[in-house]
Amino acid sequence: MRNQSECVAEFASQSLLKSQTVTIRDVYCRGSCSHQSAEECATATELVFPYRGLYVRHLARDQAVAETNQVLFFNACEGYRVSHPVAGGDASLSLAVREPQLREIAAHSFLRDGKMLAFRHQRVRIDARAQALVALLRHSLRQKIAEPLEAETLALTLVQRVLGPRTTHAAGATVGRQRLVDRVKFVLASDLGRRWTLAEIAAEVRGSPVYLTQVFQQVEGLPLYRYQLRLRLARALDLLPQYDDLTALSLDLGFSSHSHFSAAFRQAYGRSPSEFRQSALHR
Missing domain, CATH: 1.10.10.60 (Homeodomain-like)
Structure with missing residues (x-):
């Protein structure tokens, strides 16, 4: 997701699980630069759950604050910029669900019209249960406690909860x-x-x-x-x-x-x- 050569030392990604259903990564950024980065581009459509720190993603004229109460939606091949208004860097859990499964889970209101899979919103607020699932999934994979079947099940449960209309809140304001x-x-x-x-x-x-x-x-x-x-x-x-x-x-x-x-x-x-x-x- 962050592919500029000058940011290699700033950014790290650790693979926690890769299966035929879901890919899970633990993503870290030192956040040394407070100003907007050069344009970046996601290589896959992902749900990104910040669990530490804060950053801002700038998408055209819109911006979304990435922090632990939110999930951010990254669309493949969509350009964006990132800034870090608060020192300390950030860390996120990234989930990429295979397209057939994601289309099966996501309500039509979450996805754009068209053949290419893409989310309508930059972010939505998640509930406490989703936060707990993020932590449980990350800790159990890092500690090598969860077997693949359990991790896949937890990941799909998390995505179903995030894309459920009763457990998320999309901001609406001027x-x-x-x-x-x-x-x-x-x-x-x-x-x-x-x-x-x-x-x-x-x-x-x-x-x-x-x-x-x-x-x-x-x-x-x-x-x-x-x-x-x-x-x-x-x-x-x-x-x-x-x-x-x-x-x-x-x-x-x-x-x-x-x-x-x-x-x-x-x-x-x-x-x-x-x-x-x-x-x-x-x-």
Whole structure:
């Protein structure tokens, strides 16, 4: 996907699974350049799930913020540019499902008309269950726990959930309102562990606190505070294998206590952090 020679050191891709049904890759970018890249082109139609960091994909006059609450759709042979407004780089799980299976799963409303397979939207917001499936699929493949049949099944379950009308949200707003929401996302991503106040966020984006809450709810379909919680919990899904002390993890992510973190995690994903780690890493 990122094929400029000057970005070779910036970009890495690891194959986790390649079967007759689905190809899964773990994709990393250091994100050293904040400005827009030269034009890039996806070689295959893929669903890309960011699980760490943030970047912006620019497609003609449209832009989409790639972060852990979203899935981005990359269409084969479609040119785009990438920028990194927040330092720290990014990482994503990329799924390429074979065309017959993808056409069978995807509702007509998700795909463009025509013979060539292509998605209509740049991105849609995913729910907590989809976030958990992304993490479970990635961790179990990296740890070589999941066998191919299980991984294929998890991947297709994830795609079915993402392309289901009841579990995703496509943003709809004017360009001005979408850009305001994007700036809020940059602020939140700059320091996930910080306990932001509404006034502080509004000051950063130069907007009214009342207007900000109204616009964010309209564009993303979630209150701002819940969106931030989803970002923190998704980061926890990524970091769980690296922490033996879950209290330290909860405090690093801005939760007031381990019990607060554990309750929020269970409410979102249906199991405690310890139970999730056990299922993903220790079968």
